[in-house]
Amino acid sequence: MSVxxxxxxxxxxxxxxxxxxSLTMLGILIGVGAVILLVxxxxxxxxxxxxxxxxxxxxxxYIYPASTRGAGGVSQGFGSGSTLTAADVxxxxxxxxxxxxxxxxxxxxxxxxxxxxxxxWFAPMTGSTELFPQVRDYTMAxxxxxxxxxxxxxxxxxxxxxxxxxxxxxxxxPLGQQIKINRQSFTVIGVFASKGSAALGNQDNxxxxxxxxxWTYLTGGxxxxxxxxxxxxxxxxxxxxxxxxxxxxxxxxxxxxxxxxDFTTQxxxxxxxxxxxxxxxxxxxxxxxxxxxxVVGGIGIMNIMLVTVTERTRExxxxxxxxxxxxxxxxxxxxxxxxxxxLGGLLGIAAGWLISTQVSAIKLGTTSLPPPIVSLPSVFLxxxxxxxxxxxxxxxxxxxxxxxxxxxxxxxx
Amino acid sequence: xxxxxxxxxxxxxxxxYQMGDIEVQALRGVDLSIDEGEFVAIMGASGSGKSTLxxxxxxxxxxxxxxxxxxxxxxxxxxxxxxxxxRNRRIGFVFQSFNLIPRSTALHNVxxxxxxxxxxxxxxxxxxxxxxxxxxxxxxxxxxxELSGGQQQRVAIARALITEPAILxxxxxxxxxxxxxxxxxxxxxxxxxxxxxxxxxxxxxxDIAAFASRVVxxxxxxxxxxxxxxxxxxxxxxxxxGPQEKNPIEEPAQTAEVxx
Numbered sequence: 001m002s003v004x005x006x007x008x009x010x011x012x013x014x015x016x017x018x019x020x021x022s023l024t025m026l027g028i029l030i031g032v033g034a035v036i037l038l039v040x041x042x043x044x045x046x047x048x049x050x051x052x053x054x055x056x057x058x059x060x061x062y063i064y065p066a067s068t069r070g071a072g073g074v075s076q077g078f079g080s081g082s083t084l085t086a087a088d089v090x091x092x093x094x095x096x097x098x099x100x101x102x103x104x105x106x107x108x109x110x111x112x113x114x115x116x117x118x119x120x121w122f123a124p125m126t127g128s129t130e131l132f133p134q135v136r137d138y139t140m141a142x143x144x145x146x147x148x149x150x151x152x153x154x155x156x157x158x159x160x161x162x163x164x165x166x167x168x169x170x171x172x173x174p175l176g177q178q179i180k181i182n183r184q185s186f187t188v189i190g191v192f193a194s195k196g197s198a199a200l201g202n203q204d205n206x207x208x209x210x211x212x213x214x215w216t217y218l219t220g221g222x223x224x225x226x227x228x229x230x231x232x233x234x235x236x237x238x239x240x241x242x243x244x245x246x247x248x249x250x251x252x253x254x255x256x257x258x259x260x261x262d263f264t265t266q267x268x269x270x271x272x273x274x275x276x277x278x279x280x281x282x283x284x285x286x287x288x289x290x291x292x293x294x295v296v297g298g299i300g301i302m303n304i305m306l307v308t309v310t311e312r313t314r315e316x317x318x319x320x321x322x323x324x325x326x327x328x329x330x331x332x333x334x335x336x337x338x339x340x341x342x343l344g345g346l347l348g349i350a351a352g353w354l355i356s357t358q359v360s361a362i363k364l365g366t367t368s369l370p371p372p373i374v375s376l377p378s379v380f381l382x383x384x385x386x387x388x389x390x391x392x393x394x395x396x397x398x399x400x401x402x403x404x405x406x407x408x409x410x411x412x413x
Numbered sequence: 414x415x416x417x418x419x420x421x422x423x424x425x426x427x428x429x430y431q432m433g434d435i436e437v438q439a440l441r442g443v444d445l446s447i448d449e450g451e452f453v454a455i456m457g458a459s460g461s462g463k464s465t466l467x468x469x470x471x472x473x474x475x476x477x478x479x480x481x482x483x484x485x486x487x488x489x490x491x492x493x494x495x496x497x498x499x500r501n502r503r504i505g506f507v508f509q510s511f512n513l514i515p516r517s518t519a520l521h522n523v524x525x526x527x528x529x530x531x532x533x534x535x536x537x538x539x540x541x542x543x544x545x546x547x548x549x550x551x552x553x554x555x556x557x558x559e560l561s562g563g564q565q566q567r568v569a570i571a572r573a574l575i576t577e578p579a580i581l582x583x584x585x586x587x588x589x590x591x592x593x594x595x596x597x598x599x600x601x602x603x604x605x606x607x608x609x610x611x612x613x614x615x616x617x618x619x620d621i622a623a624f625a626s627r628v629v630x631x632x633x634x635x636x637x638x639x640x641x642x643x644x645x646x647x648x649x650x651x652x653x654x655g656p657q658e659k660n661p662i663e664e665p666a667q668t669a670e671v672x673x
Contacts, residue, residue: 005528016516318512321473322572323501323529325494406473410512 003331010336013308024304025344028389031294032348032382033355038290040356040372042283048370049275052203053268059236060135061243061267063229063250083254083262084226091253092231092246100242102232105131108211109227110218114168116179121167123160123207125181127214128230133192135232143175143190151210156217159190161206181207184217239267287378297344298389305337305397316401317409330402337394338387345386349379419446420579420611421470426479427634428465439465441634442479447580447613452606452644454614454625462634464584467615471504471582472496484579501530505573509585511565513557519544519568520553526576543571547601563594570601574610581605581612587621599624600647620645 014021065083084106091097092104105128112125126132130148133139146157158181165174174188186209195203215224233242243265251258309316316329356372428440439462447453457463468474469481472488475496481488484503491499500506513522524540527533544550547567557565566586573581583602587595603624606612614625622628623645630638 002531002533012516314512315514318514319525319529320497321471321500321506321508321512322526323497323576325497325529327494328529407468410473410508 003335006328006331006335007339009332010339013312013332013336014339017308020304021340024300024340025347027297027300028294028341028344028386029297029348029351031290031297032345032386033352034290034293034348035287035382035385036349036352036374036378037356037359037372038286039283039378040352040374041359041370042279042286043375043378044360044370044372045282046276046279047373049279050272053272053275059233059239059268061231061233061239061246061265063231063246064227064264064266066262066264084229086224086226088250088253089226089229091249092229094249097249098242098245100234100238100245102234103131103135104229104231104246105129105135106211106226107132107228107230108214108219108225110182110214110220112181112207112218114164114179114181114207116168116177119168119170121164123164123205125214125218126206126208127211127218128208129211132208135230138195139193141191141193143188145190145208146210151212154212154216155210156184156186156213157189157209158186159192159208160188161192161204162194163202163205164207165191181209182218236269239269243267294385294389298341298393301337301341301390302393302397304340305333305394306400308336309333309397309401312401313404313409313412316404317406317412320404320406321410326402329404330398333398333401334391334394337398338390341390341393342383342387345383348386349382352382353379418449420449420451421481421483422446423469423476423481424479426469426476426481428462428469428474429477438634440469440476443631443634443636445629445636445639447611449579449611450606450609451627452603452612452614452625453627453629454616454622455629455631456616456619456622457631458617460633461631463615463617463631465634466631467582467584470580470613471506472499497529501526502576503579505570505576505578505581507566507569507573507581507583507586509588511557511562511569511589513565513568513572515557518554518556519549519560519571522557522568523572523575526572530576532576540571540575543575544568546574547571561594562590563597566590566594566598567601570598570605574605579611581610582615583612584615585617586614587616587618595621596647603644603647 063084086106089104089106092101095101108127110125110127112123114121114123129151130146133145140159141162143159145159146155150157158179160168160174168174168179169177174191177188178185179188180186192204192206209218219225231242231246233239247258247261247265250263251261254262256262316324319329353374356374360371423443423445426440426443427438430437430439443462443466455463455466465474469476472483472491473496475481475489475491479489483499486499488496488499506512513519514525517525520537520540523543524536527536527539541550541553544553547570549564549567549571552560552564552568557568560568570581570586581602586598586602590598599621602612602614606626612625614622616622623642624647625642626644627639627641629636
């Protein structure tokens with residue numbers, strides 16, 4: 001008997017019990033649909049996080065002072081040392097020694113309590129140079145960023161992000177207004193265009209002042225402290241080369257072993273990899289939960305196939321009497337369960353896909369779920385797995401049918 | 414009359430069933446040979462072993478001891494799947510309860526043995542021809558539930574004939590039919606026999622056995638008689654039968670005493 005004949009027979013068998021076949025299929029449909037949907041949600045979250053990490057600025061490498069080690073080698077924590085200097089920044093901005101580095105900028109950070117009239121707001125204060133928007137990929141919504149002259153002149157000017165504007169100005173135009181930061185008056189000269197909120201912190205809650213100003217008024221007498229140097233590499237592919245160049249230059253200026261430096265480099269790609277492993281775990285977890293319902297659907301198939309075999313014992317006897325061999329009967333019932341699960345799988349893929357297009361409309365409080373992304377491999381995998389489930393859970397019932405003795409099967413009432 | 418080659422030979426066949434702790438001797442040494450073209454009725458009361466014999470002849474089961482050679486093949490040594498092939502190619506079954514596949518059309522029921530034979534040549538045409546042979550061509554699209562008992566049995570006969578088997582095995586083919594349909598079916602079997610097909614009929618009714626040209630009687634697992642007879646005339650042949658023939662209805666009536 002050809003496989004085509006077997007499929008025809010299986011199809012007739014399924015049509016004979018339409019309600020039962022559809023309910024059994026529903027089990028697989030829900031399982032496959034859940035896998036498709038939840039994996040898509042996981043993928044969507046992963047892509048969203050990656051976009052947000054990329055939004056931190058393209059092609060950049062952060063250099064932090066290494067954790068200082070006290071006597072006895074006790075680490076005092078990440079960034080607790082203070083080893084980065086303006087001279088390091090100057091050394092990195094050397095196209096001969098570091099051809100893959102476009103520019104390196106110093107950054108100092110401080111806590112900033114801002115007030116405007118009777119409103120106050122807390123945002124991390126960043127002190128940097130006029131190149132900060134270029135390196136961190138910020139664009140201006142209003143006004144302008146401060147200039148090199150303003151950096152040299154210790155100007156008390158500030159550029160703020162959208163979150164700060166919303167909380168401090170309540171709809172008023174912030175440009176040209178005086179705000180107080182740690183009791184010092186600053187003039188708002190620009191507002192950044194929104195970058196959106198990110199899983200890695202709100203990038204619109206930002207206030208940037210010239211680094212010299214920060215040293216003078218905000219960092220509280222810690223001198224010309226540089227908490228990080230941000231390096232912009234020529235492109236995404238030269239991030240590794242730029243990191244190596246920076247490491248060897250700074251090891252030279254600090255006179256330390258490049259294999260055990262007193263600073264730490266972290267590229268955007270490192271962050272992406274870390275974020276990717278978190279969201280990857282999330283996706284696997286969601287998929288695994290959904291897979292449980294797939295197994296339950298498979299057991300439903302096995303159950304129904306056992307009922308079918310018992311019900312059709314006499315038919316099996318007739319088929320054997322007129323010449324069906326073991327494998328003919330086996331094939332008929334195996335294909336029947338595979339058609340059942342494969343069809344359920346196809347419908348489940350369609351259902352999962354359809355629902356995933358609607359998920360981003362669901363609101364959880366104020367935030368919405370990231371738009372799910374159905375990946376093609378997960379579709380093929382889900383279909384393959386559903387057919388495989390039909391095969392796996394169909395083998396036992398089909399084998400039972402094939403092993404029936406023709407005389408006993410014919411006598412069965 | 415030239416000696417024809419035996420189509421099937423049973424020699425020293427026994428069959429023992431194990432029912433729990435009890436051994437049941439269904440057949441206790443049966444020797445039987447049937448030639449091509451014969452119409453044999455195997456008779457016996459229930460418990461005589463005739464169903465067991467039918468199962469063995471139909472290769473649905475294998476003897477405990479003894480040999481069974483069908484069409485030159487020693488069946489006793491074969492495994493399940495080989496027996497299935499023999500049933501498919503050389504044996505045509507007609508059962509008491511028709512045993513058609515429900516929810517399949519008459520045509521599909523008839524072509525089913527060809528599907529298992531892997532024989533795809535003109536399958537539908539051949540199935541139609543077989544249905545025509547039993548006079549049911551116009552019912553090809555009907556499902557068994559839409560056919561009368563006699564019609565269902567004729568579909569079953571068409572199914573049995575489709576692979577052109579060496580032997581047609583009919584197990585109480587009229588057991589579930591009214592007398593009119595019974596005569597119809599027996600007439601059909603007789604006609605097929607006259608066209609050269611070997612028919613083995615299992616029955617406990619003497620007036621059905623009367624259609625056969627040879628009657629084998631079984632009791633307690635033994636053959637107690639094996640005699641040739643002049644078959645009962647069927648409708649179209651009544652004139653030829655003539656008065657010189659012994660009344661076929663009477664004859665089985667006598668043997669019925671022997672059996673009971």
